[in-house]
Amino acid sequence: MEKEALFGKTLEELQQVCVELGLPKFTANQLTDWLYKKPVSSIDEMTNLSKKARELLSEKYTFGLIDPTRVQESRDGTKKYLFPTIHGKYIETAMIPDKDRKTVCVSSQVGCKMGCLFCMTGKQGFQGQLTAGEIVNQIRSIPEWEEVSNIVYMGMGEPFDNLDEVLKSTQILTSEWGFAMSPRRITVSSIGIVPGLVRFLNESDCHLAISLHTPFHDERQKLMPVEIAYPLEEVLREIRNWDFGRQRRVSFEYIVFHGLNDTPAHVKEMARVLDGIKCRINLIRFHPIPDTPLKGTDEATLQEFKDALERKGITTTIRASRGQDIYAACGLLSTKTLMKN
Amino acid sequence: MAKAEEYVKAERELFEETIVNNVEISPGVFLLSVKRRFDFLPGQVVKLAVDRVQPPRIYSICSGNHEQELRILFNIKEGGYLTPKLAALIPGDKVLVSQPYGGFAGSAKSAWWIATGTGIAPFYSMFQSGLADNKVLVHGASYLNQFYFEDELDWAMGKNYRRCCSREQSCDVFHGRVTDYLRTVENLPADVEYYLCGKALMVVEVRDLLISRGIPYENIIAEIYF
Numbered sequence: 201m202e203k204e205a206l207f208g209k210t211l212e213e214l215q216q217v218c219v220e221l222g223l224p225k226f227t228a229n230q231l232t233d234w235l236y237k238k239p240v241s242s243i244d245e246m247t248n249l250s251k252k253a254r255e256l257l258s259e260k261y262t263f264g265l266i267d268p269t270r271v272q273e274s275r276d277g278t279k280k281y282l283f284p285t286i287h288g289k290y291i292e293t294a295m296i297p298d299k300d301r302k303t304v305c306v307s308s309q310v311g312c313k314m315g316c317l318f319c320m321t322g323k324q325g326f327q328g329q330l331t332a333g334e335i336v337n338q339i340r341s342i343p344e345w346e347e348v349s350n351i352v353y354m355g356m357g358e359p360f361d362n363l364d365e366v367l368k369s370t371q372i373l374t375s376e377w378g379f380a381m382s383p384r385r386i387t388v389s390s391i392g393i394v395p396g397l398v399r400f401l402n403e404s405d406c407h408l409a410i411s412l413h414t415p416f417h418d419e420r421q422k423l424m425p426v427e428i429a430y431p432l433e434e435v436l437r438e439i440r441n442w443d444f445g446r447q448r449r450v451s452f453e454y455i456v457f458h459g460l461n462d463t464p465a466h467v468k469e470m471a472r473v474l475d476g477i478k479c480r481i482n483l484i485r486f487h488p489i490p491d492t493p494l495k496g497t498d499e500a501t502l503q504e505f506k507d508a509l510e511r512k513g514i515t516t517t518i519r520a521s522r523g524q525d526i527y528a529a530c531g532l533l534s535t536k537t538l539m540k541n
Numbered sequence: 542m543a544k545a546e547e548y549v550k551a552e553r554e555l556f557e558e559t560i561v562n563n564v565e566i567s568p569g570v571f572l573l574s575v576k577r578r579f580d581f582l583p584g585q586v587v588k589l590a591v592d593r594v595q596p597p598r599i600y601s602i603c604s605g606n607h608e609q610e611l612r613i614l615f616n617i618k619e620g621g622y623l624t625p626k627l628a629a630l631i632p633g634d635k636v637l638v639s640q641p642y643g644g645f646a647g648s649a650k651s652a653w654w655i656a657t658g659t660g661i662a663p664f665y666s667m668f669q670s671g672l673a674d675n676k677v678l679v680h681g682a683s684y685l686n687q688f689y690f691e692d693e694l695d696w697a698m699g700k701n702y703r704r705c706c707s708r709e710q711s712c713d714v715f716h717g718r719v720t721d722y723l724r725t726v727e728n729l730p731a732d733v734e735y736y737l738c739g740k741a742l743m744v745v746e747v748r749d750l751l752i753s754r755g756i757p758y759e760n761i762i763a764e765i766y767f
Contacts, residue, residue, distance in 0.1 A: 313767055322741065322745050428643050429643070493752050493757070
């Protein structure tokens with residue numbers, strides 16, 4: 201029988217493990233220290249546990265870390281890690297250094313069901329869900345794990361389509377017994393699956409990012425089939441009804457496509473649909489993927505678009521493109537590996 | 542402040558409807574009927590739930606817009622919350638149904654309808670609503686017993702109804718996947734709309750194939766089963 205991983209379990213789940221093995225309950229707290237705070241990777245290294253406790257744990261469980269099988273490093277310092285999953289697939293994780301920050305972009309699923317026209321991951325179809333352990337492992341198993349300052353759930357997959365495991369992973373990252381990170385350093389990005397959105401707003405304190413890409417319904421459903429099931433209007437209604445308080449942030453991701461969504465009409469409509477929502481728009485340059493009919497907008501139009509949004513009173517930033525020389529757009533590396541295998 | 546439970550309870554558009562019929566039309570695949578309360582555009586969806594505990598799920602309507610009943614085609618998802626409960630419903634039981642909505646709506650314009658599995662539902666609704674003229678319907682399935690409504694569609698649409706079966710063979714059915722079939726079609730018209738409905742991988746592969754054959758992406762509209 202395959203052994204189960206301890207890594208990825210919550211304190212409560214570890215307490216249950218201890219009860220089942222006849223170990224004292226406080227052993228669970230010792231386990232969280234070893235799993236989430238200390239640089240060890242085996243049960244044998246948990247030296248403040250009795251030998252008998254370690255033997256009992258080792259009979260049924262493994263520590264559970266999974267090393268990346270490949271890493272690519274960009275000229276700008278961005279690294280892309282390829283991790284194998286429990287079920288023999290591949291996921292990608294990016295580590296993006298920027299001044300005193302190190303941001304890790306994690307995947308939440310293997311492949312994706314959402315089928316967005318501009319997305320490489322979608323071309324794999326849906327291959328499976330990641331466990332909370334596999335999500336947190338993408339942070340813990342990179343060499344920079346102790347220096348990570350920010351985490352974004354913007355890698356492969358739709359987080360709200362795997363919400364139980366995503367919420368469990370953010371619990372591990374933000375709990376005192378876990379990585380003890382501030383939820384304000386974590387952003388979960390979604391295309392806006394409404395039931396998941398409401399649950400996430402209710403059960404997490406992490407920042408929210410919504411992939412918007414165009415404010416027009418007809419246009420959005422050609423780019424993002426989810427628009428048919430959960431129209432942007434419904435997504436924004438839920439966000440508008442939510443009190444984000446002073447610290448929590450909602451932002452909107454907007455990939456700017458040449459001649460498609462970079463016009464004055466889009467600026468005007470964005471201002472209309474986002475009216476009443478305190479937010480930021482993050483403009484993203486589009487880096488073409490194979491077989492796409494879409495093109496990225498030019499720098500001058502991008503800047504004009506940003507300025508026009510700001511004139512409407514919307515805080516707007518342009519995301520720096522990173523790791524272009526290593527296919528940093530998510531999905532490219534794992535899709536190539538999937539096809540090769 | 543919004544709460545998840547409140548979202549479920551406040552699903553203001555969920556209406557309690559009485560089951561009129563629930564028939565297993567193929568192994569594990571059911572056609573559930575309730576009395577129609579609202580008008581809809583063929584191709585639209587409804588949210589469906591059996592209680593106010595779990596959020597509803599979205600299903601395409603599978604009946605004509607002039608019919609007295611509104612029907613839903615679904616297959617049982619093993620380990621799922623909703624579909625095993627839906628399958629157990631009998632006439633007289635209650636189910637929660639939203640108002641129809643969604644932009645995957647058929648029209649009288651020329652189009653190709655491309656579906657796999659239960660993704661046939663919105664196209665059957667369009668067909669039953671009198672929109673089948675100038676249409677080509679391509680339906681893909683793994684097995685021959687998964688061509689739901691095939692007798693009716695074959696009789697009415699004739700050569701414009703094309704079945705693709707990947708795991709079984711029959712003389713009047715293309716042997717292979719939908720994408721294999723589309724590759725054999727020499728001249729895919731560029732000036733018609735393409736409606737795609739099914740699982741993500743099929744939709745993405747067909748969309749890529751159509752785009753590679755010169756179909757403008759603006760002419761492609763896709764509905765994916767999440």
